[in-house]
Amino acid sequence: MPNAPQIEPTPRRMEFLAFPDVQLLDVAGPFQVLASANRLLEQAGQPAPYALRVVSPVPGPIISSAGLTLLADPLPSPDQPLDTLIIAGGVGVDTAYRDRSIVDWVGQRAKVARRVKSVCSGAFLLAATGLLDGRRATTHWSRCADLAAEFPAIQVERDPIYVKDGPIWTSAGITAGIDMALALLEADLGRAAAAAVARHLVMFVKRPGGQAQFSAGLELAGSDATFDPLHDWMKRNLRGNLAVPALAEQAAMSQRSFVRHYRQITGTTPARAVERVRVEAARQALGETGLTIKRIARDCGFGSEETMRRSFLRILAVPPHAYRERFPV
Known part of the structure; x- marks a missing residue:
């Protein structure tokens, strides 16, 4: 990695919250970005900047919506030190964000974390805690209307790949979690580090355009079929x-x-x-x-x-x- 940044001696603790029927790429995509940063910096003779961990309210094997299995640690005590909490999405989020124990844990964990991020429909879990009230946020284009309807206190933005509002970050659908992870990396270690990881993964450092380019439907009528x-x-x-x-x-x-x-x-x-x-x-x-x-x-x-x-x-x-x-x- 050229011009390797100076890394803090203690790696930043990064937790990925997963659950049954999680979207696999919501976890694996951002995780790989940060893991690649660790590897490239270690090759440059510097310590790994991140300590990565997947946690779940159902510890052990978690079957993702793709059918592949993830191994997760149990939820840590919410008062343990934490740099960043990253909340994945997927079809299982509809069960997760209605589980009061999970929502309460996320809310308490967020108070300790320096920043909190959601990937795709993981925004629903953040929304259920009230952390997004009065803030700008986004999610997968197909669920923006649902998020706005269920949580009217949120300013839902339909097109951005990701939105940063203070310490709270939310991202659009699935691969947008990778874009957000690169932005996180740039914020932590600088643009050169983010560019090196992007080159390694063969992708844009900052993807041009918004998620409207990928939207397959106009959703003009919403739930009303009049027109x-x-x-x-x-x-x-x-x-x-x-x-x-x-x-x-x-x-x-x-x-x-x-x-x-x-x-x-x-x-x-x-x-x-x-x-x-x-x-x-x-x-x-x-x-x-x-x-x-x-x-x-x-x-x-x-x-x-x-x-x-x-x-x-x-x-x-x-x-x-x-x-x-x-x-x-």
């Missing part, structure tokens, strides 16, 4: 007239009533919804076909490549050509 038929019609008529008068007519409503009800139900305006439908269609075409960007812009109703480019930047934070480079056919 589902309209959305289906919009997708079939991308090159047609999708102005408010045409949409209101298709919905069999007056324009004023349509605009009011649409915003109440979907949380966005008809114009923004049309833009999102067109961006989603173009996103799929870029990743699944070899059509030119010009042809895709025309087929999706943008009218010009420049109009599509502006929409992509606004919604996905990346231009169409860059999106295609990351998600080639």
Whole structure:
């Protein structure tokens, strides 16, 4: 590791909280980032900066949702010294965050830790403790609406790969835990150390773009299906007239009533919804076909490549050509 940083003599204690049906990569991904930092620094003649440990309310063999087994230590006493608590997610989190004993342990452990981080849906466990109340946070894009609905005191952000609000960090879906671990590493040991680990793992030090680039669904209607038929019609008529008068007519409503009800139900305006439908269609075409960007812009109703480019930047934070480079056919 070039320009190896000076490491504190006592390694930082890092605990990964796991549970039955945990998402394997939520644990293994961040764990490997920190383990790689240990190895590279030891090769440079320096002490390992991290003491890594997986703990669980069900100690011993834990079967992950992928079917692979992890070996975990029992939960330590919550008052033991700790640098960082990292909470994994996965389908098992829905049981874990409703278990008062686990939630209480996380809350007490967080008081001792210098910082607390959640990976993917692990944010639900943090939320259940109240630690996220009044803070910005994120989780997997498919569960952002659930997190916001169940814990309205949280300012849920849908697009970031990870969010840091004071000593509390939350990350988006699964592999975003690796991005967050690299950011943690950079905060602890500097950018050179994070870059060395990223090179070793063959990945970005800081991944460009947000998780909107990976979202497969628009979720315009949420739990209300009122405008589902309209959305289906919009997708079939991308090159047609999708102005408010045409949409209101298709919905069999007056324009004023349509605009009011649409915003109440979907949380966005008809114009923004049309833009999102067109961006989603173009996103799929870029990743699944070899059509030119010009042809895709025309087929999706943008009218010009420049109009599509502006929409992509606004919604996905990346231009169409860059999106295609990351998600080639």
